[in-house]
Amino acid sequence: MIVKLATKRGFCFGVEDAIELTEKALEEYGAGQIVALGPVIHNPQVVQKLEEAGLNQSGKIDEIEDGSTILVRSHGASPELFEQARRKNLEIVDATCILVKKAQDAVKKLHQEGYQVIMIGDRNHPEVRGVIGYAPNVIVLDSVEELDEKLPHRDKLGIVAQTTHSPEHVGEIIGAIAQRPFQELKIVNTLCLEVVRRQEAAIELCKEVDVMFVLGGLHSANTCELARLCRNYGVQTHHVETWEQFDPQMVVGRQAAGVTAGASTPEWTIEDFVSKLRAFDAHG
Numbered sequence: 001m002i003v004k005l006a007t008k009r010g011f012c013f014g015v016e017d018a019i020e021l022t023e024k025a026l027e028e029y030g031a032g033q034i035v036a037l038g039p040v041i042h043n044p045q046v047v048q049k050l051e052e053a054g055l056n057q058s059g060k061i062d063e064i065e066d067g068s069t070i071l072v073r074s075h076g077a078s079p080e081l082f083e084q085a086r087r088k089n090l091e092i093v094d095a096t097c098i099l100v101k102k103a104q105d106a107v108k109k110l111h112q113e114g115y116q117v118i119m120i121g122d123r124n125h126p127e128v129r130g131v132i133g134y135a136p137n138v139i140v141l142d143s144v145e146e147l148d149e150k151l152p153h154r155d156k157l158g159i160v161a162q163t164t165h166s167p168e169h170v171g172e173i174i175g176a177i178a179q180r181p182f183q184e185l186k187i188v189n190t191l192c193l194e195v196v197r198r199q200e201a202a203i204e205l206c207k208e209v210d211v212m213f214v215l216g217g218l219h220s221a222n223t224c225e226l227a228r229l230c231r232n233y234g235v236q237t238h239h240v241e242t243w244e245q246f247d248p249q250m251v252v253g254r255q256a257a258g259v260t261a262g263a264s265t266p267e268w269t270i271e272d273f274v275s276k277l278r279a280f281d282a283h284g
């Protein structure tokens, strides 16, 4: 079996920066002295490593002692949370990705300009929960089916999207919104190019293989989106976190396997998977 790798895969600069900042903060403040407001990234293996290095990632701001140090992860946080942290006299290490900050600023500006802000995204995702805090009454939707119920009869609509969504998915919803009555539609492109490049490379690879492996956290939005795009392309696709979830049945009758990985998947996971898949094939 041939094993091919996507030309763009794995860690993005936002995740690399967040991990670097976290490691520096651990050195500076010491193990056990910083509380992250949830897992730093959506990758259980990296989360475990940081936990072992002394980072507490289960923090809820209400439960953190006054005067402690908190880490805001790459997904960012709402202004309300920053305000709450200041009231509790917490020191803040801010690892918000610059592209998430851009989405936060866009929401704020659209509201100031008088637009009804619409965010295309998953309302349970921490990035979305943070971004919508930058303007009042932001409407969150993630499918064309929700438009009837949620789209307001307003003249001025301003749209942003969750950074990790695909242009294909966002374009479909914007296209449907554009067919409804409105006076003005302003779209700010908040999609992350790092994610888009990984999506394009995965689709390119789908053309050359008959089974795809998408490596990364099962709760990582951009990894799930990569798997969805590969499946939509029509290639049998398996989303796994590590080699431990590989099953020989996954490659029965297949000639060529493609491997890609989400923006929060470390290179060591990719290398381990690829070398074991190659060795499995050689002995299989």
Ligand code: SF4
Residues within 6 Å of the ligand: 012, 013, 014, 015, 074, 097, 098, 099, 100, 163, 164, 192, 193, 194, 195, 222, 263
């Ligand atoms: S995927 Fe994009 S938006 Fe998310 S952390 Fe990485 S660079 Fe930032």
